[in-house]
Amino acid sequence: MADSEQRFAQQLKKGVLEMLVLRLLADAPSHGYQLIVRLRESSGGMLELKEGTLYPILYRLEEEGCIASAWNRPDKQLSSGKVPRRVYSVTETGRTVLEQETAAWHRFVDCVEQYVGRDPQ
Template sequence: MQQRFAQQLKKGALDMLVLKLLAPEEKYGYQLISELRDQTSGQLSLKEGTLYPILYRLEDANLVKSRMGDHESREPTRKYYAITKQGRAALREMYEIWNEFDGCVKSIMERNEEL
């Protein structure tokens, strides 16, 4: 039960977190996976099969755009993702919604009643 609950919470926040990681500069998939893992001390460790559908969904919604990088010898060509202007606006809105939700949950959970 606890694992399922944790997965549902993470799933709801991943679009927002991916957009946030793209806000400073464009990145490729493995870079996003590594940064998310490193910045959360391993608490959010995504597999490629989880990340790429998120990126495709964000791209379909015009929140990110992609481009193929330059081909370098012996290395595969990477696909880079960048947040769009529309994506930045969506990120701000998602974060406001997240903060509202977080405040509501805290107001109930932090009452002086036992769990």
């Protein structure tokens, strides 16, 4: 990938990460590493997040009431394995925000498509 293409992709990614995290959590509660893996796998490697990028997003979403978290305990089996992990789930507020952001995203894409979908003059 060329440098300019990579920079452009990074900027696009920054604008949608919170929405994507909410989408993944709306599908299934997850701990941080699961989110990183699910995002990477479902995007064919295009959306590769580092922990230093993901966790501030999770903390911000939790502070805004969009997600909630709880420590799993191995005996409760909220996640696989024996190591306690913080499991995140979307709240009703988060579902509402996700709907609003998804609608805004579709409007934005439609607007951009008007320009990039046509032949240059």
